[in-house]
Amino acid sequence: MENLAVATSGLTKRFHQQVAVNAVDLLVPRGAVYGFLGPNGSGKTTTIRMLLGLIRPTAGHHRLLGKAMPDHTGNVLPLVGSLVEGPAFHPYLSARANLVRLDSVDRHADPRTTKVRIDGALDRVGLLAAADKKYRAYSLGMRQRLAIAGTLLAPRELLVLDEPTNGLDPQGTREVRHLIGSLADDGATVLISSHLLSEVEQVCTHIGVMHVGSLLTQGPIAQVRAVSEPKARVVTDRPQDAARVLRGLGLTDVVAEPGLAVGTVGAVAAEKIVMALVQDGVPVTGFALERPSLEDLFVSLTGEGFNVSG
Amino acid sequence: MSAADVSIAPAERPLRHISARFLRSELRLIFGRRRNQAGMGILAVVPIIIAIAVKVSTPRPGRGPDFLSSITSNGLFVALAALSIELGLFLPLAVGTIAGDSVAGEANIGTLRYLLTVPVHRTRLLAVKLAAITIFSLVATVWVSLVGAVVGVALFGGGEMTLLSGTQIGMGSAVLRLAMATLYLGLCFASLGAIGLFISTLTEQPIGATIAVVIINVLSFILDSIPQLSWLHEWLPTHWWMSFGDVLRDPVAWGDLTRGLLTAAGYMLVFWLAAWARFSDKDVTG
Numbered sequence: 001m002e003n004l005a006v007a008t009s010g011l012t013k014r015f016h017q018q019v020a021v022n023a024v025d026l027l028v029p030r031g032a033v034y035g036f037l038g039p040n041g042s043g044k045t046t047t048i049r050m051l052l053g054l055i056r057p058t059a060g061h062h063r064l065l066g067k068a069m070p071d072h073t074g075n076v077l078p079l080v081g082s083l084v085e086g087p088a089f090h091p092y093l094s095a096r097a098n099l100v101r102l103d104s105v106d107r108h109a110d111p112r113t114t115k116v117r118i119d120g121a122l123d124r125v126g127l128l129a130a131a132d133k134k135y136r137a138y139s140l141g142m143r144q145r146l147a148i149a150g151t152l153l154a155p156r157e158l159l160v161l162d163e164p165t166n167g168l169d170p171q172g173t174r175e176v177r178h179l180i181g182s183l184a185d186d187g188a189t190v191l192i193s194s195h196l197l198s199e200v201e202q203v204c205t206h207i208g209v210m211h212v213g214s215l216l217t218q219g220p221i222a223q224v225r226a227v228s229e230p231k232a233r234v235v236t237d238r239p240q241d242a243a244r245v246l247r248g249l250g251l252t253d254v255v256a257e258p259g260l261a262v263g264t265v266g267a268v269a270a271e272k273i274v275m276a277l278v279q280d281g282v283p284v285t286g287f288a289l290e291r292p293s294l295e296d297l298f299v300s301l302t303g304e305g306f307n308v309s310g
Numbered sequence: 311m312s313a314a315d316v317s318i319a320p321a322e323r324p325l326r327h328i329s330a331r332f333l334r335s336e337l338r339l340i341f342g343r344r345r346n347q348a349g350m351g352i353l354a355v356v357p358i359i360i361a362i363a364v365k366v367s368t369p370r371p372g373r374g375p376d377f378l379s380s381i382t383s384n385g386l387f388v389a390l391a392a393l394s395i396e397l398g399l400f401l402p403l404a405v406g407t408i409a410g411d412s413v414a415g416e417a418n419i420g421t422l423r424y425l426l427t428v429p430v431h432r433t434r435l436l437a438v439k440l441a442a443i444t445i446f447s448l449v450a451t452v453w454v455s456l457v458g459a460v461v462g463v464a465l466f467g468g469g470e471m472t473l474l475s476g477t478q479i480g481m482g483s484a485v486l487r488l489a490m491a492t493l494y495l496g497l498c499f500a501s502l503g504a505i506g507l508f509i510s511t512l513t514e515q516p517i518g519a520t521i522a523v524v525i526i527n528v529l530s531f532i533l534d535s536i537p538q539l540s541w542l543h544e545w546l547p548t549h550w551w552m553s554f555g556d557v558l559r560d561p562v563a564w565g566d567l568t569r570g571l572l573t574a575a576g577y578m579l580v581f582w583l584a585a586w587a588r589f590s591d592k593d594v595t596g
Binding site: 080090100 | 421428
């Protein structure tokens, strides 16, 4: 248990009749960047709220940084930076005044270093120049960055970031991704929830997939993806012949479509495929090995698309 | 090492035991907010209007609230007249606004969840919120008194004050009596603020909580005026407020003032505990 930053067991939340989170066993190893994935309404935010003690689980229990919650809230949460369901600050205060407010209520914060820590956090998210603007005047992207700055006011061992790239432009998204990478390099464990699969895919070491309140699968990203194998995609004007060659090589699930032949590679050495096609005189105008995207994976796990389930 | 590196490396974070930072931050939020400053301005308008109105007209003895007719004899009565007029609605509304905002306002804009994950213990949050409401209540009441006293003394002069029982006291004692009346009312309004704190934990709409406080305040005055409900009167939150005039008797009539302070303390305790019972395990979903 000690090497897990987050460990839940049977965590469940019922709101009246509806089960929002159903017996979730989340396991986030220390040092991991854990992508907590699922469509809107799948129970990610409710799970995160339970982790942070904002709402009380109906059943189950959980540990953060090896300590049982909520008993150790006072010792554990100071080491946890969190962004829950979007940024929230006082609109008539400046960005800096809002961070001072957060720092003032923290009994572990040293008032002598407040200024340098706030400047450091603002600098890290690229808001130092806009620090004295009123929060009301901030764009959604700036608000999101300010919320991330709020998590960086103190040294953290665990960062829980709920949809941190919401509302950010592509450049901002890249920057946040980079920031998450650098925080992980510093040794922090990062739990990042997102409904945008492709966004998370690039930074995560581990993923967990939520669907209608249940955790469908979790583990190191390579292991989770291993359930679906890479496919070879051959662009050719003779797809039937190409399909024949692919089958001959031992590829499975081979299909020929107009201008295209696709097959699952399996144990076949991928670099031999084009050679075999050319030797058989099949003209190849394009070839690609495609790893299934997380989105494909999600579809194969749930049998449905990445849409909101009722 | 740049400033940015300070926040990164995980390290020991010792607990700092005694600190008024949260309370100071809370007071900065309250007194720094433009809306509240405007409210304080409105509170100050009443004593100014009273003083000017009395100055430009000839007061007819025996009409209007007690203190109005005494203003020309001592300017400090402007403060007392302003307090007796504002205790009906303005001061309770001001305290109700702050109290209604206390928890519901933070829940409404979502900052409550960020306070709780810092973490701020929920009991500590409610204790600091009640302390801030109480301080605001005292400051607002002192403000009305102060403006009244300054304007009143400027227009009508100070000097000896004739008490309700007819005795004369010097200016120093008169100021002390006014300070006692002000403090007494400030604590009375704070007890209404404690009710507001409780209501504020029930909702995410600060305006709703404020309106509820005003309704309770007005309802209490209405019930207090129905003779058939006399058995209830002494338990009403506003019943002892008008007793602040007892500080102007010689000697000070402590009986009702003591009952008033005990009632205020009782309301504060009961409603703080109710707020705690409600809030300590409430799901924060806002």
